[in-house]
Amino acid sequence: MQKIKLFTDSTSDLSEKILKEHNIDVVPLNVIFDDQAFKDGKDIKTDKMYKMVEEKDKLPKTSGTPPKDFVDAFKPYIEEGYEIIYIGLSSELSATYQNAKLASQSLDGKIHVVDSKNLCVGIGILVLKAADFIKEGYSSEQVVENVENLVEKVEMQFVINTLDYLHKGGRCTGVQNFVGTMLKIRPVVKVVDGGMILAQKTRGKFKKALQNMLKNALKDKEQIRKDKIVVAHSMNKEGADYLKEQLEKELEGEIIMTEAECVISSHCGPKTVGLAYLKK
Structure with a gap:
């Protein structure tokens, strides 16, 4: 039986409860204040971020997930025989999508990178639909095709x-x-x-x-x-x-x-x- 692992990024804004329930892993983007870098949702939460904005009177910089972070996230599952599906932030808004593609090309395994053409829970909806398709027994190729058909909807x-x-x-x-x-x-x-x-x-x-x-x-x-x-x-x-x-x-x-x-x-x-x- 085909083993499929589903990934998204932190901008999908799905709760920890939902992620755990559907066996979805997150590769976070970065939030940077001066010389401090934080993994979104892991090293820093929204309330702390707002507090730091008030204290510093400026916004943090945000940066896409680097290829190395994708490699580190994907590789253990590839080694266990999983196929990977990653659904992330719109390629129009971030380099994260392209970085995921670069990471997939450096790994010896089947990795599908899907451009959500969306942000926030617009991504989340596609990720949840992908989780449903996986549970229904679709192959990774079928899951990706079904999700890509939903992007414009x-x-x-x-x-x-x-x-x-x-x-x-x-x-x-x-x-x-x-x-x-x-x-x-x-x-x-x-x-x-x-x-x-x-x-x-x-x-x-x-x-x-x-x-x-x-x-x-x-x-x-x-x-x-x-x-x-x-x-x-x-x-x-x-x-x-x-x-x-x-x-x-x-x-x-x-x-x-x-x-x-x-x-x-x-x-x-x-x-x-x-x-x-x-x-x-």
Whole structure:
């Protein structure tokens, strides 16, 4: 019987409970403050990262997983006769995908590297579907084919509570940050073709922005698959709980809750809430 081992990276933001339940291993990205490097989700958690940002008044740098880390993660399983499937962060957003490809070429084994063309729990949904396919007895080639066919069906969007982190990261000017803060602008960011676009701006309370994001998602709710719906948040359980409650009123099926790790949180900032699902 074919032995398959499933990997993802820390930006998939799946909880430890979910990872353990589905036998998924994580190869983390790096979070760097000055001369200190941390493995995302292992050496540093989101609350500590936010505290360090406040203390240093600057964002950490983030870097893709180097090829050596992939080799170290994959090699023990290759030696035990496993085939590897790795599903990671969009190649449009990070060198991590290419580094995984480089690592796979240096190992004598069957390793499949899949570009999710997504981030956060948009990746997580694909990883969970891959785990389902493995449990159903599909070969590694069939699992990869099925997952790649789902890539374009993943919808991922999130509401940002503060523009400060976009400003610190150079993604908006000081004037935009000032005006946006004064007017209480809550951007809705959507993942499209592996990159991120500004989908909507809501002025006012954060809950209003969540409601607008949900309204847009539910415009064609008959096309939303009920088997994989995920709500993610960065230090905003209250907002995530509210979104989950509203989804449960409109959709049947299990809604998975999870928290964003450091790499994603360092770009979007605290209180962010995201929604991901598959279209039929």
